[in-house]
Amino acid sequence: MDERTNRTAQQRIEVTSPVDGRVVGSLDAHSAADVASIASRLRASQPEWEALGTKGRVECVRKYRDWLFDHNDEISDLLRQETGKSEHDARLELPFSIDNLNYYANNAAKFLAPEKPSPASALTRTRRLETVYKPYQLVGVISPWNFPIALSMFDAIPALLAGAAVVVKPSTVTPLAVHRMIEGWAEIGAPDVLACAVGSGGVGTAVVDNVDYVQFTGSTETGISVGKRAAERLIPCGLELGGKDPAIVLADADIDLTAQGIAFWGLVNSGQMCTSVERIYVEEAIYPEFVEALTKVVGGLRQGGEAGFDTDIGAMATESQVTIVQEHLDDAVAKGATVTVGGTISGHFIAPAVLSNVDHSMRVMNEETFGPVLPVMRVADADEAVRLANDSPFGLSASVWTGDADRGRRIGGRIEAGSVVINDGSAHLICFPVPQSGWKTSGIGGRFGGAEGIRKYTRTQAFVSHRVELAALSKLLWYPYSATKSRTIMRTMRFLGAGDLRRKLGK
Structure with missing residues (x-):
């Protein structure tokens, strides 16, 4: 059973607030x-x-x-x-x-609306398709x-x-x-x-x-x-x-704008989103400046559980998710990562964190964290970033941040994910004409997509009928079989299907 709920003898589900534990309401189960x-x-x-x-x-x-x-x-x-x-x-x-x-x-x-496709060849041109x-x-x-x-x-x-x-x-x-x-x-x-x-x-x-x-x-x-x-x-x-969505930050990206965008798409809803930015690969030429910019943005966010618009980051929904985030933070620090801001935990509140000096030996770079943590890894170039982005069992979405959108599109085409966004995060979630689909262990099928x-x-149900009733033509296929029927059918199909006159004529 899910957390924060309690089925009583009357088969009621009580729902409590992750902010203060009070009962918000209950429903019959x-x-x-x-x-x-x-x-x-x-x-x-x-x-x-x-x-x-x-x-x-x-x-x-x-x-x-x-x-x-x-x-x-x-x-x-x-x-x-x-x-x-x-x-x-x-x-x-x-x-x-x-x-x-x-x-x-x-x-x-x-x-x-019903569709009326054209026949595939002259062989079925007398058929009406729907x-x-x-x-x-x-x-x-x-x-x-x-x-x-x-x-x-x-x-x-x-x-x-x-x-x-x-x-x-x-x-x-x-x-x-x-x-x-x-x-x-x-x-x-x-x-x-x-x-x-x-x-x-x-x-x-x-x-x-x-x-x-x-x-x-x-x-x-x-x-x-x-x-x-x-x-x-x-x-x-x-x-x-699930997802473990990578963001690739190229050396020509607008550092301040990219830091703001990644902070939002990584931390919205306290990072509890399948398409949250969960790992960030930054070319080494701008790595120190980017970490500094991201730390500044995240450090300025406001956290709380009260109503109103003075809060940017709310609470984690479940205790088990808090535990997972804590484990990922502890594992990363034990293996050499640096917490540049945040990471403190009080009840269901986790101060949004930025981690530098991370690598793929850490759980925070391999497992779905689903919390307000932004791990930033230094890479030599775009090729290394793509290789590491694809080093994951997940393939939900990804983003590429660059001053050259065409180059970003080319790099994005090499990423193994159902959706790739250039210079933004999960914007595809509100672009309904394109599909939101998961590759690898991130799912089967997709939503949206026009x-x-x-x-x-x-x-789908197919209907096939005659445009013109040609009983004699149909009867060529029906019983009883005969050598004449077979020769007529084979010659017709050869004439319609062959690519040159010699073969059409059977010569």
């Missing part, structure tokens, strides 16, 4: 049987939802968008209290989620505790627009904002095709066991378990898993 019942109920409503057509579903989703805007303060406050995020970080999630909603609502009709997109009846979305709203909405909304019913299973560490958000779907009078299943690991397993497609975001270890379970049922899955971000929740 579901059982595996409850999940099966929810799934059955949603399946019963899904045909009506699909029958609304893309236009009707878009109208409903836009009505839901208005409800979300009207309840933004309530939901964001719940999110801040249960996650320990800063006020600013907490308030970003819903607007970015709505931006994604608008993108897919505005493009759903185009992305889901591909249509039919939704999976029930999609399961299992979302993590670090970005509960965004990583539920980013997947649930495209699935709904595709015509599927959706059950969302949030982390028991941070279920309150997601649960309240999903209540809004019923409050606008929408069809009963969106529900929340709250509970520990057994509930997640039950979701996988009852849906037709599962989208999971979380650790690589749990993702492997989800993938195995999905494979046993022969259902597709999308897995967005049409693919909504089509992934559908099954």
